[in-house]
Amino acid sequence: NAGVMQNPRHLVRRRGQEARLRCSPMKGHSHVYWYRQLPEEGLKFMVYLQKENIIDESGMPKERFSAEFPKEGPSILRIQQVVRGDSAAYFCASSKTNQGSNEKLFFGSGTQLSVL
Amino acid sequence: GQNIDQPTEMTATEGAIVQINCTYQTSGFNGLFWYQQHAGEAPTFLSYNVLDGLEEKGRFSSFLSRSKGYSYLLLKELQMKDSASYLCAVSDSNYQLIWGAGTKLIIKP
Numbered sequence: 298n299a300g301v302m303q304n305p306r307h308l309v310r311r312r313g314q315e316a317r318l319r320c321s322p323m324k325g326h327s328h329v330y331w332y333r334q335l336p337e338e339g340l341k342f343m344v345y346l347q348k349e350n351i352i353d354e355s356g357m358p359k360e361r362f363s364a365e366f367p368k369e370g371p372s373i374l375r376i377q378q379v380v381r382g383d384s385a386a387y388f389c390a391s392s393k394t395n396q397g398s399n400e401k402l403f404f405g406s407g408t409q410l411s412v413l
Numbered sequence: 414g415q416n417i418d419q420p421t422e423m424t425a426t427e428g429a430i431v432q433i434n435c436t437y438q439t440s441g442f443n444g445l446f447w448y449q450q451h452a453g454e455a456p457t458f459l460s461y462n463v464l465d466g467l468e469e470k471g472r473f474s475s476f477l478s479r480s481k482g483y484s485y486l487l488l489k490e491l492q493m494k495d496s497a498s499y500l501c502a503v504s505d506s507n508y509q510l511i512w513g514a515g516t517k518l519i520i521k522p
Contacts (some may be wrong), residue, residue, distance in 0.1 A: 301455070305451070306519075330517045332512075336423070337514065338514050339500065339512035339513050339514040340456070340500070340502075340510075340512040341419070341512070342509060342512075344476065353509070378509060381482065388455065399443055399461065399463070399504055400442045401446065401461065402458070402510075403457040403458075404455035404456045404457070405455055406454060407453075407454075407455060
């Protein structure tokens, strides 16, 4: 499957636990974007990464949230000490070149995080 | 602030035509995208407009007027599989995508 792969598809956590969301971009893509979507709402940008670099994290809360895209392996969105308000669908998207080229994004199927 | 407005929900009949509007107010403009999102699935790219006018791609067309801050997505010969949410997104002066909340399109037989 050459598409953007996200796992897990569904993740259930209790308040205070950690959530780790994984994203493998399309083959040949080195730019990864994370979005959050609440029901009936649009996609909210969180963070934009290239391999080993965070380019833009302006949409990501300063506390409890972190993201990485290591040289080897998938991009990880990590949420520490989850709260009920973190429950949402988290989508990852990738592109071959950077956002400045207005290249279309390819999205993964998302991870639905539910915090009990 | 930056704002993208789309109708929340629309209903249309199989075989008919529907127009989904999107108005935007953003800091700068570097193009407008339309994506389709079926329930529980990933958004998929439909169209990109950066110049004024109509772009036609099969049953789907997208129109842009930059002076009016307005776009529409036109779907012809509607099929049941077109039932989905349609997301309008604008690339702002920093090339960051600002997303509308989406329009849920319900197709009835």
